[in-house]
Amino acid sequence: xxxxxxxxxxxxxxxxxxxxxxxxxGEGSVALRNTIRRLLxxxxxxxxxxxAGVGYIDSxxxxxxxxxxxxxxxxxxxxxxLKLTQKIQDLLAITKLLTVFDVxxxxxxxxxxxx
Amino acid sequence: MPQKxxxxxxxxxxxxxxxAQKAEQFARGLGFGDDFISAIDLAVRESVTNAVKHGNxxxxxxxxxxxxxxxxxxxxxxxxxxxxxxxxADVPDPTDPENLLKVSGRGILFMRSFMDxxxxxxxxxxxxxxxxxxxx
Numbered sequence: 001x002x003x004x005x006x007x008x009x010x011x012x013x014x015x016x017x018x019x020x021x022x023x024x025x026g027e028g029s030v031a032l033r034n035t036i037r038r039l040l041x042x043x044x045x046x047x048x049x050x051x052a053g054v055g056y057i058d059s060x061x062x063x064x065x066x067x068x069x070x071x072x073x074x075x076x077x078x079x080x081x082l083k084l085t086q087k088i089q090d091l092l093a094i095t096k097l098l099t100v101f102d103v104x105x106x107x108x109x110x111x112x113x114x115x
Numbered sequence: 116m117p118q119k120x121x122x123x124x125x126x127x128x129x130x131x132x133x134x135a136q137k138a139e140q141f142a143r144g145l146g147f148g149d150d151f152i153s154a155i156d157l158a159v160r161e162s163v164t165n166a167v168k169h170g171n172x173x174x175x176x177x178x179x180x181x182x183x184x185x186x187x188x189x190x191x192x193x194x195x196x197x198x199x200x201x202x203x204a205d206v207p208d209p210t211d212p213e214n215l216l217k218v219s220g221r222g223i224l225f226m227r228s229f230m231d232x233x234x235x236x237x238x239x240x241x242x243x244x245x246x247x248x249x250x251x
Contacts, residue, residue, distance in 0.1 A: 025164055026128045058160050059221040067218045087153070094228050095221050096210040 023061030045077020170196025
């Protein structure tokens with residue numbers, strides 16, 4: 001069984017990914033990478049990643065978020081983060097990645113920012 | 116009364132989860148709370164990841180040796196691999212603007228951030244030993 005579940009929703013031209021579980025070295029990171037690659041292959045390059053259900057993330061998982069961000073940017077798209085847990089927020093602060101990612105607590109506000 | 120537990124794990128991804136679970140059990144047994152355990156958990160995962168991936172390079176013939184010791188006011192974790200070792204000072208600062216978008220290189224930063232003391236050494240017999248202490 002995979003450590004992570006990634007559910008997809010579409011809101012206009014924005015794809016929302018609801019992540020549940022762990023984003024860690026191994027399956028969790030690979031599943032996220034594959035999902036981002038597939039979406040970019042389908043031309044979906046406006047992505048909102050909802051991390052509310054992510055109970056655990058390690059440095060490999062943080063690295064995968066960065067990798068996703070740069071892959072989407074390279075395709076001319078935008079990746080933003082929604083509903084960080086306190087733990088993930090702490091880790092992004094320590095790594096100074098809060099200065100890199102656009103982060104939102106409210107989904108409607110996040111979606112509006114893509115327009 | 117001080118307690119100690121030692122583990123010898125194979126160099127594979129699954130060992131990371133096993134070490135983290137054993138660390139949590141050990142810490143709970145000593146009466147530590149969730150925040151303390153969360154810090155230990157992250158440090159154990161990152162250090163065992165480094166040992167498996169960068170130290171032993173997934174060579175299943177090489178073990179990762181982990182120990183937990185402590186009492187009610189502090190917990191020490193050691194993680195040893197049998198790789199060729201590395202110099203911590205050579206690891207680039209992941210918070211440097213030019214490194215911010217690198218995919219890897221944040222594990223040591225997390226270990227330093229969540230533990231109170233940390234040191235690396237090259238033990239007899241080769242490999243790398245990291246010793247980390249978290250105080251209550």
